[in-house]
Amino acid sequence: MTKDTRRWLELRVRCPIAGDDREVLLADGLIHLGACGVEEQSGWYVSYFDEPNDPSEFVSTSLSVLSNATGLSSIEVEHRWQLHEDWEENWKRGLGPRRVTDTIVVFPSWAPPENLHPRDIGIRLDPGMAFGTAEHGTTRGCLRLLDSVVSVGDRVIDVGSGSGILSIAAARLGAVSVQALEGDRYACEAARENIIANGVGAQVTVTEVWATSKSLIDLGPVEGIVANIEAGILEPLREGFREALVSGGWLILSGILDHEWVKSRERAESNGLTLIVLDQDGEWRSGLFRRMT
Structure with a gap:
């Protein structure tokens, strides 16, 4: 067998301000630079690119693009080479089936879960260019909040749907229709x-x-909305969230950091929404609200 000698460029970047929306x-x-995958490793965002014609120029351009995107001039950037074979094995090694709730199991295509219970919902999702994995x-x-709130027959809107994982989960949990809204062409694909x-x-x-x-509002009325996007x-x-919901409808807001949560909750409540459940995962907060009137 001929050894694959092609290389990936591995780019490692880190924000000087941890826990900020800039991350x-x-x-x-x-992703917009063309990363074939992005993962977080101890504060560093690690991504992989096809070997560029001019690696030095690509790294320099990437630094400029990322600085402009975040408004920061002090982003740390490191790079190294990975053989295709090494990258594929390293990427897959750390990813296997993950049970997120009592019923939802997310898994990559190369590692299907064993011994699923009949009531389990298995979601197949390979890591890639679109945000949204377990x-x-x-x-x-x-996913935890969806599992607790979606009812059979619900109509749902997924705002900033990314990889589609939340839309898939809602449908598998019984939603009769899900409108997945996403502005990024690659994520839609x-x-x-x-x-x-x-x-x-x-x-x-x-x-x-x-x-x-x-x-x-034009897509409403619906029983539920999930929005996993930046707080800003x-x-x-x-x-639009409130007016698109039926009375008693639910709204999941996520993408909110710990220090942003109080303000986000207060704004939602001032708009006629009542907090039902707060989910905490590390520095991230996700809230389940209802329109009570």
């Missing part, structure tokens, strides 16, 4: 593939669009 922008910037605290928080792979293409529709309050992006959508 989300950093990960998003890596490796991130916000995704896990949303990944989501459509994941949705088909999980057999929920009839229930889930992916639309390439950045959500607005008006677009949410949630703010202008709050009126």
